[in-house]
Amino acid sequence: MVALLALVLAGCGGSSGKGKNRDGDDAAAPAVPGGNAGAPAYTGPTRGAAGDSFYRPADPLPAGKPGDVLSYRTVPAPAQLASLGATVYQVLYLSTDALGKPAAVSGTIVLPGGVDVSKAPVLSYAAGSHGIGDRCAPSKGIADGSDYGLDEIAAAARHGWVVAATDYQGLGTPGEHTYVVGRAEGHAVIDAARAALRLPGAHPAANAKVAYWGYSQGGGAAAWAGELTATYAPELALVGVAAGGVPADLAEVSKVLEGSQQVGLQFMAAVGFDAAYPELRLDSFLTPAGRTAIDALRAGCLDAIAGLAGKGTADIATINPLSTAVWQKRLAENKLGSAPPSVPLFLYHGTKDVTVAYPQGEALMRAYCAKGATVTWQTFDGDHGAGTAVAPAALDFLTARYANLPTPNTC
Structure with a gap:
């Protein structure tokens, strides 16, 4: 756990001041592009406002398509990317929530230096857990150089890939973060790639090869993006998915986390599901002390889970x-x-993982294999926080996929 906290606490802190968004239906609706009937027409992206005003979209949202860029601005490249001559944009783009309704999502797009961007592939990078307070948004940590995912983002840029890194729904933008809600996060990952293809000025070609990569929360988001692409974004030239430490079955994750030092992650997930599905009414289950504890999670970054260590739902x-x-x-x-x-998948999981228990990863691999998927499966001897050690292998897999090279099939 020490390794995990060292990995994920970088750059987190502060409060969100968010309100609850209680619009929604009782049943999941299909994600329909342009499903914002009666809204103002989308007229193209605008230059983004200064400061945190950038993260506040127009209300109502325009009736654009998922992946349309609402606003964008350049930010100074942090040291890891400046040394590569990369150009860094923050973007606000249209996506689709878990109920099929339009949502505005923020993120970062990195254009690598020294390459013809019009011929570059796109990597949609799905961040791991940052917390659920607005100041935890990955785009903010990327901009100031503190985000723990910067080494992986820089490694991808060093390969000459355009990197699109989503903040996910409600992390930075109004409303609560739909933490580990797979359908919302999968859409956000897919639409970040679309946004990279529509960024004003220099951008990859519309038929650029696309891949998804993430670990932990990001592993789940990347896998969901892979599952949803065929129906949600069939126009994308998807070539591969790399996903590690995947929380594939959240009911099983909850059983492992209950009463543990990381139980705050379970309660963060409860907040995320409550944000996505208004009929869940989380607050109606909470005691007064429970509301105080959950409010602390809502306002903080990942370090806030320490205050709930060893607690149980009771x-x-x-x-x-x-x-x-x-x-x-x-x-x-x-x-x-x-x-x-x-498309081929690279799945990896720690055999000593006590946060997302190892059987989760193995079960997902076997489920995909049983349905005819092509899977490269790799285990590592470590806990959840040791997943960064497999990043070079994930990069090798992605490199092979962009080059249309054969990939091993564990199945």
């Missing part, structure tokens, strides 16, 4: 929400493995 709730049919239904809808991507 310490904050009158009834365990996960025992109810409505919560179980939404968790089941967000379980990976039923619709494997049609």
Whole structure:
């Protein structure tokens, strides 16, 4: 756990001041591009405002397509990227929430230096857990050089790839972060790639090869993006998905986290699901002390989970929400493995992982294999925080996919 916290706490802190967004339907709706009937027409991207005003989109959102850039601005490249001659943009783009409704999502697009960007492939990079307060948004840590994912982003830029790194829904932008809600996060990852293809000025070609990569929360988001692309973004030239430490079955993740030092991650997930699905009504289950504890999570970054270490659901709730049919239904809808991507996957997992237990990764691999997927499966001897050691292998896999080279099939 020490390694995990050292990995994920960099750059986090502060409060969000967010309000709850209670619009939505009781049942999941299909994601329909342009599903914002009656809204103002989309007229193209604008130059972004200064400061945190950049993260506040127009209300109502324009009736554009998922991936349309609403606004953009350049930010100084942090040292890891400046040394590569990279250009860094912050973007606000249209995406789709878990209920099929339009949402504005922020993120970062990195154009590598010294290459013809019009011929470059696109890597949509899915960040790991940062917390659920607005100041935890990866784009803010990337801009000031503190984000723990910068080494991987820089490695991708060094390969000559355009990198699109989403903040996910509600992390930086209004509303709460839909933490580990697979359908919302998958859309955000896909639409970050689309935004990179539509960035004003220099951008990759519309038919540029696209891949997804992430670990932990990001591993789940990347895998979800892979599962959703065929129906949500069939125009993308997807060539591969690299996903590690994947929380494929959140009901099983919850069983492992209950009462542990990392139980705050479980409660963050409860907040994320409550933000995505208004019928879940998380606050109605909480005790007064529980509301105080959850509010601290809502306002903080990942370091906020330390205040809940060793707690159980019974310490904050009158009834365990996960025992109810409505919560179980939404968790089941967000379980990976039923619709494997049609492109090769690189899946990796630590055999000593006590945060997202190892059987999760193995079960996902076997589910994909059973459905005919092409999977390169790699284990490593370590806990969750040791996943960064596999980054070179993930980069090798992605390099091979962009080059249309054969990839090993563990299945």
